[in-house]
Amino acid sequence: MTVRLEDVTVRFGQTVALEGLDLTxxxxxxVALLGPSGSGKSTALKAIAGFVxxxxxxxxxxxxxxxxVPPARRGIGVVVQQYALFPHLRVAxxxxxxxxxxxxxxxxxxxxxxxxxxxxxxxxxxxxxxxxLSGGQQQRVAIARALAIQPxxxxxxxxLAALDAQLRADMLGExxxxxxxxxxxxxxxxxxxxxxxxxxxxxxxxxxxxxLVDIAPAADLYSAPPSAFTASFLGGANLLxxxxxxxxxxxxxxxxxxxRPQAATLPGDAxxxxxxxxxxxxxxxxxxxxxxxxxxxxxxxxxxxGEADAVGERGEGGGATAGDSWPGVLVxxxxxxxxxxxxxxxxxxxxxxxxxxxxxxxxxxEVGAKVSIELPVEACTLVAAEGR
Amino acid sequence: xxxxxxxxxxALGNQAPPQKVSRSVWLLPPLLVLAGLVVxxxxxxxxESFTGxxxxxxxxxxxxxxxxxxxxxxxxxxxxTIGCLLVGTFLAVVISFVPFPGARVISGLVDAMLALPSFLxxxxxxxxxxxxxxxxxxxxxxxxxxxxxxxxVAEITFYTPFVMRPLLGAMAQIPRVQLDVAASLGGGPxxxxxxxxxxxxxxxxxxGGGLTLLLTLNEFGIVLFLxxxxxxxxxxxxxxxxxxxxxYPAACxxxxxxxxxxxxxxxxxxxxxxxxxxxxxALD
Numbered sequence: 001m002t003v004r005l006e007d008v009t010v011r012f013g014q015t016v017a018l019e020g021l022d023l024t025x026x027x028x029x030x031v032a033l034l035g036p037s038g039s040g041k042s043t044a045l046k047a048i049a050g051f052v053x054x055x056x057x058x059x060x061x062x063x064x065x066x067x068x069v070p071p072a073r074r075g076i077g078v079v080v081q082q083y084a085l086f087p088h089l090r091v092a093x094x095x096x097x098x099x100x101x102x103x104x105x106x107x108x109x110x111x112x113x114x115x116x117x118x119x120x121x122x123x124x125x126x127x128x129x130x131x132x133l134s135g136g137q138q139q140r141v142a143i144a145r146a147l148a149i150q151p152x153x154x155x156x157x158x159x160l161a162a163l164d165a166q167l168r169a170d171m172l173g174e175x176x177x178x179x180x181x182x183x184x185x186x187x188x189x190x191x192x193x194x195x196x197x198x199x200x201x202x203x204x205x206x207x208x209x210x211x212l213v214d215i216a217p218a219a220d221l222y223s224a225p226p227s228a229f230t231a232s233f234l235g236g237a238n239l240l241x242x243x244x245x246x247x248x249x250x251x252x253x254x255x256x257x258x259x260r261p262q263a264a265t266l267p268g269d270a271x272x273x274x275x276x277x278x279x280x281x282x283x284x285x286x287x288x289x290x291x292x293x294x295x296x297x298x299x300x301x302x303x304x305x306g307e308a309d310a311v312g313e314r315g316e317g318g319g320a321t322a323g324d325s326w327p328g329v330l331v332x333x334x335x336x337x338x339x340x341x342x343x344x345x346x347x348x349x350x351x352x353x354x355x356x357x358x359x360x361x362x363x364x365x366e367v368g369a370k371v372s373i374e375l376p377v378e379a380c381t382l383v384a385a386e387g388r
Numbered sequence: 389x390x391x392x393x394x395x396x397x398x399a400l401g402n403q404a405p406p407q408k409v410s411r412s413v414w415l416l417p418p419l420l421v422l423a424g425l426v427v428x429x430x431x432x433x434x435x436e437s438f439t440g441x442x443x444x445x446x447x448x449x450x451x452x453x454x455x456x457x458x459x460x461x462x463x464x465x466x467x468x469t470i471g472c473l474l475v476g477t478f479l480a481v482v483i484s485f486v487p488f489p490g491a492r493v494i495s496g497l498v499d500a501m502l503a504l505p506s507f508l509x510x511x512x513x514x515x516x517x518x519x520x521x522x523x524x525x526x527x528x529x530x531x532x533x534x535x536x537x538x539x540x541v542a543e544i545t546f547y548t549p550f551v552m553r554p555l556l557g558a559m560a561q562i563p564r565v566q567l568d569v570a571a572s573l574g575g576g577p578x579x580x581x582x583x584x585x586x587x588x589x590x591x592x593x594x595x596g597g598g599l600t601l602l603l604t605l606n607e608f609g610i611v612l613f614l615x616x617x618x619x620x621x622x623x624x625x626x627x628x629x630x631x632x633x634x635x636y637p638a639a640c641x642x643x644x645x646x647x648x649x650x651x652x653x654x655x656x657x658x659x660x661x662x663x664x665x666x667x668x669x670a671l672d
Contacts, residue, residue, distance in 0.1 A: 051568045071571040078572040084565045088587040097583070098573030142569075149573060 002027045002186040003048060003153055008057035010043050017043040019210045020057070027152065030179065030187040032197035032218075034234065035207030041190045044207075045155050048188060049078050062152060072101075077146030077185075081158040083138040085130035091141050092117070092126040098149035116144040119181055120174070136167045140174070147182065154182070156189045160196060172199055194234050198222070206230045228383045231293040238299070238354050239291040240346075242382070249382065251292060251375075252348040256324055258377045259292070289385040296357040298379035301330075301342065304370040325374045328354070330365050340364060344373055430647065437640035448641040454625065458645075461621040464536055465604040468543035472600045473593065475544060476551030481581065483552075484559035485567070495556060501549040509546040510613030513538065536619045542610045547603060551596035558592035559585065591664060598657040606650060622646050 003025040010018040018040040025031045033041035046052045048059060050071035059067045066074055085094050092113050099109045117123045120140040130138055139159055146154060159175075160168045176199065179187070191197055197204050198218050205215040206229065214221060214230045225231035228239055242249040248257040304327060331353070332343035342356040342364070354373060358364060365371050437444065448454050483491050517532050532538055562585060570580045586593070608623040620628070622642055630639030 046568075049568070049572055051572075071568065072574050072576060074572070075574065076572055078569055080565050080569060082563065082565060084563060084569045086566065086570070086584050086587075089583070097570065097575065101574035101576070101579055145573065 002062055003188065004060035005044070005048070006058045006060070008044070008047055008054045008059060010040075010047055010052055011055040016210050017052075018047065018054075021212055023205060023212070023215070025153070025186045025188055027184050027186050029203065030189060030201050031215075032189045032191060032201035032204045033207055034191060034194060034197045034204050035213075036192055036233070038209075039207040040210035041192075041207045042157055043210075045157050045188060045190050048153070049076055049155055050074050075149060075151055077149060077151035077154040079139070079142050079146050079154070079156045079159050081161045083130070083135075083142045083162075085138055085141055085145070087130055089129075090126070091122065091128050091130070091133070094130065094141060095145045095148050097145065102149065112148055116148045117141075119147070119178070120144045135163050136171055139163070139171065143178065147185075151185065153186045153188070156187065158190055158192070160193070161191075168196075172196060175200060197234070204234065206233060208233075224381050225293060225383060228291050228293070228386055231291075231381075231383055235295060236355070237293045237295055239293055239383070240349070240352055240354070241385070242290050242292045244290060249290070249292060252326060252346050254326060256292070256375060256377060256380065259380050259382060291383050291385050292375070293381045293383050294375055294379055296341065296355040297339075298376060299354065299356045300374040300376065301344070301356050301358060301365065302372045302374070303365050304372040324377055325372045328371055328373045330367055330369050330371050333364060333367055335360070344371060346373060433640045433643050433647075436636055437644050439637050444637045445641055448638050449645075453620070454642065457620045457622050457625045457642075460536065460619065461605060461623075464539055464543065464619075464621060465601055465607075467540045468547060468604040469597055469601045471540065471544035472548045472551045472604075473597050476548045476555060476596065477586075477593070479548070480552045480555035480559055481585070484556060485585075498549045498552050498556070501546075502553065504546075505609065506546045506607065507609035507613045509542050510610045513542050513545075513614065533614055534618065538614050539611055539619050539621075542614065543604050543607060546610065547600045550600050550603065551593075554592040554596045555589055558589040562588055591661070594657075594661060594664065598653075598661070602650060602653055602657075605653065606646070622649075 003023070005021050005023040008018060008021045008023075009016070021040070021044055023031070023044070033044055035041045043052065047054050050066070050069065054067060057067075058065055061074060061076075086097065089097070095113045095116060096109050099112055104112070113126070114123065117126055120143055122137060122140050122144060125133060125137065125141075130141065133141065139162075143159070156175075160171050163171060172195075179200065187200075189197070189200055201218050203215060204218045204221050206213045206221065206227075208229055214226045216226070221230055222235050225234065225237065231237040232239060240251055242251045242256070244250075245255055248255050248259050250256070302325075326346045328344045328346040330342055330344050334341045337360070339357045339359050342358055344354045344356060346352070346354060356373070482488075483495055514533065517538065566584060567580060570584050575583070606623060607621075608627070611619060611621050611624050612627070623646065626639050626642045626646065629635045629642065
């Protein structure tokens, strides 16, 4: 393990910026710390870099405890959102800063500077000053400067947040390419943008309120989010309140067969036992504290014309004939280019809107039309509702 | 001068729109005040210096007394300024970048120091270094107060805040993250100071140093108060000639030299500062 954080807690006076973070990053692995602002992700990064000292916990770097080692002796590459290039030094001198601090021989400094500038495609700007470069170019120089010292760990703190959308997409591609050029470096990538995390990270650590919520490989977090917060923050899932009944879950009075909660997703310590007696579901026991999670693109929508209106109402198992469809109304539509984002309301669940993505080209129902909302059971997962 | 200021807009009056006239009218009072209170007395001083023709000038400029005072003035001003820059930079770096309780209080004290009169420092020096002072009573009268060093140390004490104030402002502008990144790259405190901090505060350093050089060149209160016999500066010489010896023409000659020295230095500083700014602007 190249980086290991053990119960790292950072307090500023009364404010807890980071609470009990355990995290390991292997050599060659990219871990994204994903979360809204104030979630503690940048603080975690600063703790690894040594810019803040943890109030509690230890930080290990390649097997050595570096908790009390100053940043200058950690040898970690750091890239920040504001680039933080030295304004009065030329690009080449900026990149050479770390090498000169390490008292490398002149020839080696020159060779290494040329090498990393070539790597980020900035070789022909070596004589420029930072203020003569665009934001994207400055960020490339900042990355080159961090990589010049051949760090075992590279920390990236919202490196693309200051760039505009098109440039951000380009730089994302550049970063993916760069990743392959430094295969042994452990990368910690702090971002609030899920698309950056999904594109770059091997594992994503979702953070909220100074705590780590979930950490798992990106694909796992997306397809089977372990918590309601992760489900909505990563990929914007629909979260629909359900009750557990025998053979499945009940949503808006209709049963979705074949979906069973995992023991882990159930709140409390009752585990699988809690939904055995869920026949008395209306009582509002803890079986209500579950949410059905489904991605907007997984929902299928169809016009409901001249269909029998009594489909599946109160259907206990017999309602399975209705498939996994719920009657509802389309209340809004936004065209987004490649797809349309439709907003529906399931009959009997007026407080919860359901987001559906429909690829452009498919014919769309009119806003206000009655629709049939199909929730394919294989695309559904259950998560515990937030206890707040 | 006032006539000139009046006649220009009147001559243009036929074609110029009425706002132009009213703007000149607004300019007039401050110009008159300036002319009456600043320019006129200086012209009188310059005129007085020529009452004896060039003879007075030749005599004063040629005197050993004058040349010694000129050299001493420049020596004291340059030494004090260098001292202020060193001490001021050190203190500003400590206050800005070394977190310690009370940094804000000290920063406030710097501002308060700017408001004090300079001779107060000289007075306090006599209490410390004088024959009856704290140090004086311990080691006897060392004669320190009579040397130019006393003046230099007093001026450093008093003028250091003039260097620190712009430096503290400039250092507050440096993003912390820049220093963090410099540290992460392996830069030790000395390297970060030399390669990152000092180049970025160079304009503030130049402004503070320039101001200090000007002020120390013209400092009178401290020198008079310490009253060192072998520390005669140009302002002291003006005072001695004019007030003590009633040799007005000679005093005026020295005063004119003093004014020319100050204006010359000021122009040179402006040029240096704007060249620095110009080089920066050209790169933008």
